[in-house]
Amino acid sequence: MSSSDVILAATAIARTYRRGDIALPVLYGLDLQVRRGEWVACTGRSGSGKSTLLHVLGLLDSADGGSYLLAGHDVSDLDDAARAGLRNQLLGFVFQLHNLLPRTSALENVATPLIYRGVRRAERLRRARAALEAVGLADRADHDPSQLSGGQMQRVAIARALVGDPELLLVDEPTGNLDLAATNDVLQLLDAVHAQGRTIVMITHEEDVAAHADRRLVLRDGGLHDEESMEGQR
Numbered sequence: 127m128s129s130s131d132v133i134l135a136a137t138a139i140a141r142t143y144r145r146g147d148i149a150l151p152v153l154y155g156l157d158l159q160v161r162r163g164e165w166v167a168c169t170g171r172s173g174s175g176k177s178t179l180l181h182v183l184g185l186l187d188s189a190d191g192g193s194y195l196l197a198g199h200d201v202s203d204l205d206d207a208a209r210a211g212l213r214n215q216l217l218g219f220v221f222q223l224h225n226l227l228p229r230t231s232a233l234e235n236v237a238t239p240l241i242y243r244g245v246r247r248a249e250r251l252r253r254a255r256a257a258l259e260a261v262g263l264a265d266r267a268d269h270d271p272s273q274l275s276g277g278q279m280q281r282v283a284i285a286r287a288l289v290g291d292p293e294l295l296l297v298d299e300p301t302g303n304l305d306l307a308a309t310n311d312v313l314q315l316l317d318a319v320h321a322q323g324r325t326i327v328m329i330t331h332e333e334d335v336a337a338h339a340d341r342r343l344v345l346r347d348g349g350l351h352d353e354e355s356m357e358g359q360r
């Protein structure tokens with residue numbers, strides 16, 4: 127694998143939570159390499175550290191050990207402002223709880239990430255409208271989250287994650303709160319995002335959701351393992 131094909135290379139990542147005297151090691155010796163355009167799914171039991179991993183990969187949290195290269199940048203060398211800049215330029219996030227701003231229209235929600243990129247308002251709204259159209263919700267642009275179904279809210283969240291044209295989409299339990307029909311809508315969207323050549327790292331505890339990815343890994347004992355090497359250990 128040539129280094130330009132690798133968008134993300136995490137090596138020996140460690141993350142321990144501390145509360146008073148108690149240390150809770152969650153990630154230890156975790157390795158992950160992701161190629162550009164690849165869709166990787168990480169499964170794992172509840173509490174295995176999936177969200178912690180996604181926060182570290184998304185520069186929302188820092189590892190306390192190991193090295194992390196994101197699009198060629200050594201993330202451990204960066205200060206908070208540089209990390210935020212990289213996050214805005216490269217990453218889109220979709221969380222299980224869609225985290226939409228309440229009492230704010232779908233259009234304004236989708237446009238929000240562009241504020242941090244210094245895009246002017248008219249252009250922000252133009253791009254947000256296009257992103258909403260791409261998830262099939264152009265006709266809901268003026269609705270606020272309380273006026274949308276769970277599946278629609280998650281599609282708005284996907285539009286928001288994509289509005290900045292990120293190379294890498296980080297997705298945490300995208301279908302966790304959704305019924306079957308809405309789950310299928312979200313999976314269809316992620317399939318389309320993948321087909322456009324974007325890289326996806328997705329966390330899920332649902333096997334049939336993970337089955338959409340190119341490669342499946344299991345988070346267990348602080349690290350990621352190939353599916354095959356897990357056989358017989360269950």
Ligand SMILES: Nc1ncnc2c1ncn2[C@@H]1O[C@H](COP(=O)(O)OP(=O)(O)O)[C@@H](O)[C@H]1O
Nearest residue numbers: 143150152170171172173174175176177178179
């Ligand atoms: N901010 C935190 N402070 C202390 N412990 C935490 C924190 N966040 C998560 N944990 C603990 O770390 C472990 C992994 O959590 P998490 O990454 O959310 O797992 P998952 O997403 O796989 O369910 C759990 O035992 C959880 O209780």
Ligand SMILES: [Mg+2]
Nearest residue numbers: 176177178298
């Ligand atoms: Mg979680």
